[in-house]
Amino acid sequence: MSRSSRFRRELRGKSDYRLVSVIMLFFFSAFLLIALKGELHWQGFVLAVAVPALIYIATMWLPRFFPADKLLLSIANFLCALGVLVLYSTDLIKGTNYGMQQAIYYGAGIVAMLVCILLVRYIRYWRVFIYVIAFCALGLISLPLVFGTEVYGATNWIIVGGISLQPSELVKLALLLVLSYFMSQRKFWPWLIFAVFCMGVLMLQKDLGTALIYYIVSVMLYYASTGNLWITGVGLLGGAASAVYGYHAFAHVKRRIAVWRNPWMDFENTGYQIVQILMAIASGGLFGVGLGLGTPTIIPVYHTDAIFAVICEQFGIIFGVLVLVMYVILILRGAAIARSARRSFHGLLAMGVTAMLGLQTFVIIGGVLKLIPLTGVTMPFVSYGGTSLVSCMGLIGLLQGVSTVNQDDLTYDYEVSRSRTEESSLPFADNGE
């Protein structure tokens, strides 16, 4: 039994190694390809080395120090690197410098991931610490109300010393930690107050896309921990009611819905973005126009909201669907980690992270494909943006943290059962269990 499982683990280790090698090779050649296109671009050479190096550090080197879920790591890192690649390819078309910046954010994301892993792995006394996190989060998310900057109709940015930050992205980490802790302790009221406060602030900032994701994740966490369908239903109804209210109260919500229903009607103004997105996806066809080719940069905010359309135009819809499949695998891994957690706090945390990433992916990709109205949330790991990337890698860190704790628990069980077997004189003693 133990021999076969160890064998399987070794085999898996080998296939992980191969997977990571393929990913690294893919990005190495992709960046090189762009760097050599037309005139030489030194940035391309730097990225061709730096990005595979970052992938290696995050997926092969870091896991030496603690047991990690390498498939999860590989996928998250692939998506991050894909973002850098796509952004860099559009840089050459438009002359921007997003690719290099995103690579730096990616590095910062890996650090954030490490911090979150350590947080979950080594902090045992959450009782006090969770309140520190909660109050910091509440302060942070309220900052844009005091001195925020309006970007695309929502006041959810602050600028500190030349660096712009989106607090609602960072607070996601705190939200999941706080909500799953309170829920695991059956503390309903602090849970509710924290969730409602966060969402209220987001509504005030008119950041409705993020508010929607916070809201659904909160409801999902509530349902997961209590299983109380009655109150979950009431929560959902309340959400629906406020959605109807929002539709009538905010002019820009109404406009977005109208544009979603028929973007071609007001092509020149409000429908412009989604129409450009659809035409970009259609231009890509099945196999895409090719890396670094096409004209995806005519889509407004191609680098954040519409980056999935850029991927579809350059790599084709088949690749786009494959990217979706990667998110699906990510969800499956996340759910597996949640299920093997021994403590309900860890289980809820892992499930919350999974729900957060899955929902955000659905909201943005569904929006880009015109399945639902387009809202300005980022595509996890891929969209341009430092805060977003750092927060997504932080989420992966939380998930990995739970995973390492699970692995430690398993190892502990194994040690205990082995010592028990050694103590007893009977062979196959554990068969009786």
Next chain:
Amino acid sequence: MKPLHNRFRLLTLLLIGLLLLAGLYGVYSITVYGNRWFSSSRNLRYREAKNSVVAGDIIDRNGVVLATTDEDGNRVYQADEESRAAIVHLIGDREGNVANGVESFQASYLLGFETTLAERVLTLIKGEERRGDDVTLTVDSKLCTVIVRAFNTHVRTKNKSGAAVVMNYKTGEVIALVSMPVYDPVNITDEVKDDVQHPFWNRATQSTLPPGSSFKIITTASALENLEGIEDKVFTCTGATLVEGQIISDYGNAQHGKLKLSKAFRVSCNNTFAQIALTLGDTALRRTAEDFGFNDNFLFRDIVVENSVYPTENRTLVEIAWSGDGQSQVAATPMHMCMVAAAIANGGVMMEPRLLYNVTSPSGLVRLRYTSRVYRRAVSEEIAQTIQGYMIDTVARGTATAAQVEGLTIAGKTGSAESSLNGEDVTHAWFTGYIDDDRYPYAVCVFVEEGESGGGAAAPIAQAVFRYIQEYYPFQ
């Protein structure tokens, strides 16, 4: 932990379901709407691609090159002005004035957006210029020229706007599609741009108009479906039926006296069909119209057709009565009325119209070949055969005698539809019919704006088409 795990599983399934839904929806919308999005005149991409890719040729069914790219990268059309003008609405021009011409609707092929990676790498290695695919159409461009010539020679169609569609009713292949007036794609003068007749407008596929009496094909089908013994019922036409205080009159205020359905169809008696429509009721008639494709969202693979309308709500009896005669907000394109006749000819099965014969890559590989596809069954074979008899009778000794051709059995139905154009009441002429002969399975629809009488203005054009087919087409 067990119930917790079950709920985790449920949430996971939900999340995965959402993502898969998005993926499926994406693939679905690309396959169904992709070409429509791509070929939108607002897409700046294919205009840019024209600078880096040698656009492929457009060829007709007889191998005539309708559009090609010369050595300097300019788009070249046929040398003969009459020929290139006749197919301008099918093909489009360099400026993209015509909506959904092959030049723009198939741009993804013509400009090589569908070439595979291997092919692209190969061209790169060989150092050749990137070339788009060649597109072969099912169209007979010479027939288009014949139609334009017929429009220009007949007294009652000269200088008028209109449209004509010819299709193979067994396969759905569009053989000719003409919208009048035509213009020269090479020499677009200000005169053409400012013309009040709007030459850029493709009337065959974009204009939805009241089909008038040609809609009686559908009213008849509905009557045969829903009213038992209708064929033997005797109607009385006094020349004026009073419905809610309004008079339903006949074309030229004719009085047909006592008559049966077959004669009413032949002489196109408005009073009889108004009575039938009232007997049928709005729902039954609408259902039959919808069987024929009215109110459907036409999503044909390679030809964009405006949706036809049979009104759905708040209808007075007068409106219902007039609907039986194809008036009162009932509207269809000439393309769709051609499909209606084709469905009757094909035993009630409506084929999906198609324009693309195949797409071949620069290396001669066939990239795409459409097969014929059934669009929908419109009526039962039995009813279709009955209506076939009526339509043959109409050409033999009814309103459509002007479409007769010696040596061929022609079936048809005329229409004179009242409509308002720029505030004036005008009468449009329609003819929709087909050759009742397995060797020539072709249906024709002719529409003449302000043509006054279907039999007088539209039928002669159809006759010219039939004659051409009889003369030039080999037995199939």
